[in-house]
Amino acid sequence: MNALTKKTVIITGGAQGMGAATARLLTQQGARVVVADVAEEPGKSLVAELGDTASFFPLDVTSESDWQAALLHTLEHHGTVTSLVNNAGINYFSGVLDIEEEKVMRLLSINVLGAMLGVKTIAPAIKQGGSGGAIVNISSLDGLRAVNGLSAYVASKWALRGLTKAQALELGPDIRVNSVHPGGVNTQLGNPTGITGEELNQPYTRVPLRRIGEPNEIAAATAFLISDAASYMTGAELAVDGGWTAGYYHAGLPGGPE
Template sequence: MNRLAGKTAIITGGARGMGAATCRLFVEQGAKVAIADMLEVEGRALAAELGNAARFYPHDVTSEESWAALMRNVEKDLGAVDVLVNNAGVLLFKTLLDTSLADYERILKVNLVGEFLGIKAVAPGMVERGRGSIINLSSVDGMKGANGLAAYASSKWGVRGLTKVAAMELGHRGVRVNSVHPGGVDTAMGNPGQRSREQVNQGFTNIALQRVGESSEVAAATLFLASDESSYMVGAEIVVDGGMTAGHYYVGMPGAPGM
């Protein structure tokens, strides 16, 4: 129950979904957590739920000034930052030809530039202390193509490359940088219509586990990378996707469900 004892973590996009699940799990495992998000109502409610081990900080991941203020406040309130979870992200379902330049730049700015700025903000202190773990949330769509996700997939492929470069430049200085690649997860962002779990699962019948993922399942992978248990992992990609990148079933062929 103390896999993160003595560690301070910043979790961006921490007010709901995968971020909130990660905040809860980190606190449960002994960490002090900075919930960084633009969603103040949800963020403050989560901080109140988690008690003295968590604090909420209004934060815009696309702003260097916001990152600087966040670092000052977290270090003052909770201590030096040991872990950064670059979780904040936005999703856009549009074909490439229907995606405007403004749409494209907005998605890249949050999903990719936001993670770049996060690394820039926390890495100097981690390097000075000779230790730290940065976990970048990418996606299965950073490992394959997908229709309707031109901007989102571009940003998540970018996160994958950024993680590799940061791992090489920071690893020998004591800072481990890795990425987590969720598949479909039942969150407000991925399921904005709040369809039932049974309805959502209908879209996952052609993958191995035949269901959508849960935020807690992604949080568990993030916890492992944040903990000292992953001390020899840097530049790694952990896929949490129910088998989405393993392949899709050919219905009616041997080995498919029901055959």
């Protein structure tokens, strides 16, 4: 399947987890990929695995000069840029009464400002390439609802959801901008202790699909939004969460797990 043969995609946070899964899938579908990440060793290792259609760039998404250098790298190595995946992000566990300003500002700088700077820098180059440009912002299930203990993270993902819609309005009709909202995903961020089997899926028994998601499943949604198959989608939010946002099962009531 070569649905993305004419696409050149920058993926932030592309060295590991969902970002790496996205890089693998996009290259399999024919895209040229720039793996952009502060994690140089895994990023370069991934690019060596992917081959000549991929390159690595050490990008700090909070630095506008880094973004400008990333654009130059992309144009020099791949000739053009058609798409951007704002995947870089961090988490921060804290009650609302215990937040620390420095940690909140760092999270917002990466999760929100990073995506803003990326679009500011990369969108003009995408537009120069003609129609068919696409930007995908990786938000979260927590950008569609809230959860206790993650107020700063929730705020950042709601911000990214709203930012997506504003960008869609300003960049249309040349560039489509959509957001992806993963639920629990089996990555270092979503499964930091590396548990497996029934223990891994146990927290998800109240979710309709009753299991955690895999990185390649989120990557598939991103690949679709980048592709021309999603040509009439912009400003949309795509939940890839095993049905979590549909609701939780209530024990003892009809239709729930036994």
